[in-house]
Amino acid sequence: MNLAVKDIRANLARFLLTGLGVGLTLLAAMSMTGLYHGIVADALAIIDDSGADLWVIQAGTEGPFAEGSSIDRRTLARTLAVPGVQAARQFTLQSRRFEIHGNTVRGSLIGLDYPADRGGWIPLQAGRALAAGRGEAIADESTGLRLGDVLDLDGTLVTVVGLARHYLDSSGNPVVALGINDALDVQTRRPPDAVAIAREAGRPVLTGRGANVAAIMVDLASPADAAAVRRIIDRWGDVVVMSAEEQRTVFLYGRLGRLRGQILMFTAVLLLVSAVVIAVTIYTMTLEKRHEIALLKLIGSPNGPIVSMILQQALALGVVGYAIALLLGPLIWPWFPRRLVQPPQDFLMFAAIVLTLCGLGALMGIWKAMQVEAREVLS
Known part of the structure; x- marks a missing residue:
């Protein structure tokens, strides 16, 4: 018998609602990174697609993409x-x-x-x-x-x-x-x-x-x-020369530098919110199972099944949230005013982040479960 599956079935509505909340938060974070990639792709399209090796620009400027240039x-x-x-x-x-x-x-x-x-x-x-x-x-x-x-x-x-x-x-x-x-x-x-x-x-x-x-x-x-x-x-x-790579660097870390920082900070906040939601949910579910955990310890169950149950619940919550984000993303992103670009490596990155957040969130539940004493079953 899988204790994690049994417990999820017993609290299915709350589990799915929490998964929806995690999924929407992840969707917002993915959208922010996609927005940034889209802005960068649009901004650098002319530099990249033109195929020029060097750009001759007005001396004292950083080129037509960062500021005015006239030669x-x-x-x-x-x-x-x-x-x-x-x-x-x-x-x-x-x-x-x-x-x-x-x-x-x-x-x-x-x-x-x-x-x-x-x-x-x-x-x-x-x-x-x-x-x-x-x-x-x-x-x-x-x-x-x-x-x-x-x-x-x-x-x-x-x-x-x-x-x-x-x-x-x-x-x-x-x-x-x-x-x-x-x-x-x-x-x-x-x-x-x-x-x-x-x-x-x-x-x-x-x-x-x-x-x-x-x-x-x-x-x-x-x-x-x-x-x-x-x-x-x-x-x-009267003129200076910049390479295509220098033009890219000036634009990304100059004109787009502040925007880059804002998007990264906002994404970090959204991921932190996801971690908190997962941790609080797992912690609350663990508190509600104190009696069952105490009973398992009373009959001599080792800590392994208890830890496995909590960890599986956290991972299942992350998987549900990630799946919701993947399903809703392609439906919502075309409606954004700006183009969103989602490289395949971003999906892998968010999958790794979700797994990490689930592991960290499960630690609180595991810590609380380890404090439960077998005698609490009599209380």
Whole structure:
């Protein structure tokens, strides 16, 4: 006879309700880690997918993803002349609002250096990459745009030729990519009144042709050339070079550093709550079985079956809670405003955490059971 199963059957309703509470707490913790992974995946998508080995950015800044960066477009020609550079592409990034089918959508606009960069690295779900330097765009499907739609960007008209999925910026907003000349036209567009006032005041009116770009993406002929290329470009003074890994590090531990800490702390609190719930439940169930435990000791039962009973109950509680979290997660996560990413190793990590918490929670019950005396059966 399995004492743990028998006791669970006797208190099945309370056991299942407690398991539901543990499962919901674990679900919240999993959701928080999934949210963090999703934010990181969205924020680093452009850095990772573009395949650039090095990023040439404005001196004194940390790149367009962490802060503003503006460099002269003529930097491209200088970069291409550096020994070891196989290819180089201009890149722009700006936040803006889009008017799509009568709705205002916030997102980011990036400029691709056509024909060197047609956007083939963007995760397309439908359509194609850019086939012209003007008048074409690739958009994330969450914008609500469809293939063939014409997007009016302050007078710059572009036709959507490709749709991507999970092509988002660090804020979770959709991204629209178009040729860099179109992007610079949008970037420098000013209302007619502002242009007239600037001309009357004798101030230059910036156009897309003379505008600066945010960065130059560099593809190396060989990874071994990275150090030499960096030394040459760093001597120019107006720009600096960062590797793709450095861009990732700056973004993760700089801009996302505080968010990372908040999510980890919140997850730790939720796991602590789960541990407390399991410990209190097992402790209470043990208190209610003092008479039965005393009877077992009176008839000469060793401590092994008693310890096994308590430990099995704690593990069963954790398994039920974990199963509930796994079942509810895929049903709830698609409804979150931000994308949640759950790597397989996270499920294994939470399984190990649940087992550990169950073991720790069972210790309180075991400690109390060991204090029960056989003579208490007569009380």
